[in-house]
Amino acid sequence: MGVCYGKPHLPTPSSKGNVKSGQKPSASWCSAASHNAARDKKASGDGKIVADPSLALFSFAELKEATKNWRADALLGEGGFGRVYKGTLHKKQQSGRTETIVAVKFLNPAGAQGYTEWGREIDFLGGLSHPNLTKLLGYCREDANLALVYEFMQMGSLEKQLFRKSSNCHLGWDVRLKIAVGAAKGLAFLHGLERQIIFRDFKSSNILLDGSYMAKLTDFGLVRCGPPEGLSHVSTQFMGTFAYAAPEYRKTGRLYVESDVYSFGIVLLEILTGLRAWDPNRPPSKATLLKWAKPLLSSQNELLTIMDSRLKGNCDVYSVFQIAQLALKCVQETPQFRPSMTIIVKELESIEAASAPGMLQKA
Known part of the structure; x- marks a missing residue:
């Protein structure tokens, strides 16, 4: 999947959005009062909160x-x-027959997630719109057949782009920075709502890329509303992906907005090294990426020994080091010591601007 390239010059698209008034989203997992308060609030200048009655209802036969x-x-x-499939929807119009490429996610009745997550995703994406969140086009509910229909993302997930086997076809450093900025903006938007929303399962496989490598978060079945006013965390059963989960969530079930920040730091490490957060095929001492890499991130020379070898000779050394330091801040053991996603977006944009084409120093 994707196109082989060295250093494509990809402009960062505008992420500005307008807040539109309208009926509050029907998200049963968040109180109506929270959504009413958030409806007219901008978060980092991005996205909007709107009711979306335009979601299409598809028949199982259509899908x-x-x-x-x-x-x-x-x-x-x-x-x-x-399972998620690529599909083509055909529609007759006065101008002729049109085709729309989509991604169709069918519920596995025996899977780890079920009806609750399916409904949560509809409620969530039916009420929020942002350039860095995937767009839900519709859904299917027919007997035991449940499905979700999304816009198709041509370049697949960040996970597939980072970890595919071909060493000649990979993401350049400027593209990796662009993806990090986009994913950070998506999380910052969720955290900036009046009743903060915690993604809970942020990882590289839940970051999708369109044809211009714009990052969009996907898979919102595990999202949770942040703590009510006066409280610092939500207590809940652990659900997610262990290698990306913050220590406080793994050990106690306490979920903070900053728990997403920790997960973001793990993804930054994957972007830096080209290695999975956890890989049982690596030696035991290196199986957990954070445990192995963390002692090496503070030294520029040691950092160069673990960074993705496909980047060497074609990236800005200083910006690589800055990303490593940002990752260290994100994976602090204590949630309160981690930076907010708004701060992370600003730091990433500054790093991206400084390492733009024409300002690169070769590694």
């Missing part, structure tokens, strides 16, 4: 036809919810 009966070569991936 079966769109994916050509779930043909194997249309399979995009598989997760706790179920």
Whole structure:
């Protein structure tokens, strides 16, 4: 998937959005009062909160036809919810027959996630819009057949782009920075709402990329509203991906907005090293990326020994070091010591601007 390239010059798209008034989203997992208060509030100048009655209701037969009966070569991936397929929706209009490429996620009844997460995703994406959140086009609810239909993201997930086997086809440093900025803006928007929203399962596989490598967060089945006023955390059962989860959440079930920040720091390490957060195929001392890499991040010389070898000779050494320091801040053991996503966005944008084409120093 994707196109091989060295250092493409990709402009960072505007993430500005307008807040539109309207009915509050029907998100049962957040109080109506919180959504009313948040409805007219901008978060980092991005996105909007709107009711979206335009979500299409698809029949199971339509989606079966769109994916050509779930043909194997249309399979995009598989997760706790179920399988995701590439599909083509056909629609007749006065101007002729139109085609829309979509991603269709079918619920696996025996999977780790189920009806609750399916409904939560509809409520969530039906009420929020942001350039760095995936767009939900519609859904299917027909007997036991549940599905979600999204815009199709041509370049797949950050996980696939980072960890595919080919060493000649990879993400350049400027593109990696662009992706980090976009993903950070998505989280900053969620955290900036009146009743903060915690993503809870932020990881590289939940960052999708469009044709210009704009990052969009996906898979909102585990999102939780942040703590009510006067409280610092939400207590909940652990659900998510262990290698990305913050220590306080893993150990106690206490979930903070800053728990997402920790997960973001782990993804920054993956972007730096080109290695998975956890890989049982690596030697035991290196299986957990953070445990192995953390002692090496404070020294520029040691950092160069663990950074993705595909980047060497074609990246800004200083910006690589800055990203490493930012990652260290994000993975602080104590949640309150981690920076906010708003601060992280500003730091990333500053790093990105300073390492723009024409200002690169070779590694």
